[in-house]
Ligand SMILES: Nc1nc2c(CCNCC3CCCCC3)c3[nH]c(NCCc4ccccc4)nc3cc2c(=O)[nH]1
């Protein structure tokens with residue numbers, strides 16, 4: 448840990464509670480990290496994101512290199528200053544976004560060339576350039592430049608892709624250099640194959656990182672296959688470092704991942720679905736645009752303490768969504784992010800009290816009640 452430390456505080460079964468200490472502040476784990484794609488968590492002021500309980504948010508190498516440009520963000524004082532967020536920021540390395548967003552991609556041993564989905568301009572991402580961009584942004588936790596194979600893929604393709612990512616991890620570490628107070632995380636690949644994931648974990652351990660991500664999941668394999676992989680992958684990674692599961696997920700995915708030893712997660716779901724009227728609550732999902740809410744004076748969730756639930760009725764939320772008012776996305780995003788942080792806080796306390804199993808049972812029982 449180059450000035451960034453991870454303190455394991457409690458375990459309950461395979462679930463862990465801890466804290467990652469960085470120069471810009473502590474991250475309580477298990478942690479959920481809201482996504483701030485283009486230097487903003489969409490529909491949220493930074494103060495509101497902090498009010499939900501988030502200790503860290505995600506920035507995005509791919510989007511910010513295209514617009515406004517990494518060098519420009521650096522000239523303006525870095526991403527924290529630029530977006531008025533002074534807590535930790537983790538940035539993904541851009542590889543995953545290039546493969547899912549850019550056009551005309553060309554993948555070689557050196558890296559990836561592609562055309563911007565913004566204006567069609569040509570760009571190249573390599574391990575070296577990704578490290579430079581994340582340094583220019585001022586990221587506190589930097590991700591290795593990796594390749595995440597699209598599924599379904601045969602074992603040979605998954606093995607070749609994983610080995611490329613391990614060579615890129617070596618180059619990423621070399622290019623990252625020594626940045627006190629900043630961390631570099633490696634990313635495990637290997638699809639759903641225990642032996643390939645073990646090979647990847649061993650390669651990353653040899654190189655040595657401040658934290659280890661579980662990549663290559665939440666790419667269409669489904670919850671059952673993901674959990675089956677999480678039944679072995681976290682323990683393949685060093686126990687004394689944070690384990691970050693990338694791109695996950697729905698509330699029950701998150702609980703199942705923490706149960707299996709994951710410490711950190713990120714997902715666009717709570718913010719993206721909030722903007723479409725999809726609310727995640729302790730009793731399950733509510734689509735506020737459904738006509739049945741038009742006259743409902745009750746709050747979205749009477750037990751929730753977020754501004755949307757404290758100050759507004761379902762009828763109001765239904766109205767502003769149907770009318771396309773900006774406040775609609777703001778309120779539901781705030782609720783969803785607040786609810787996600789409430790789940791994380793609940794699990795942190797439960798793990799410390801040795802009652803994770805009871806907390807998990809309660810979590811699932813509440814969702815089965817229906818009629819929300
Ligand atoms: N390097 C890297 N990143 C991955 C990501 C991006 C994580 N979020 C970054 C974040 C940065 C800022 C902009 C947004 C993204 C993944 N996301 C998912 N599933 C998402 C599945 C999903 C879930 C809900 C909605 C859409 C897609 N699997 C992932 C695997 C990898 C991986 O192996 N390597």
Ligand SMILES: [Zn+2]
Nearest residue numbers: 751753756782
């Ligand atoms: Zn709420």
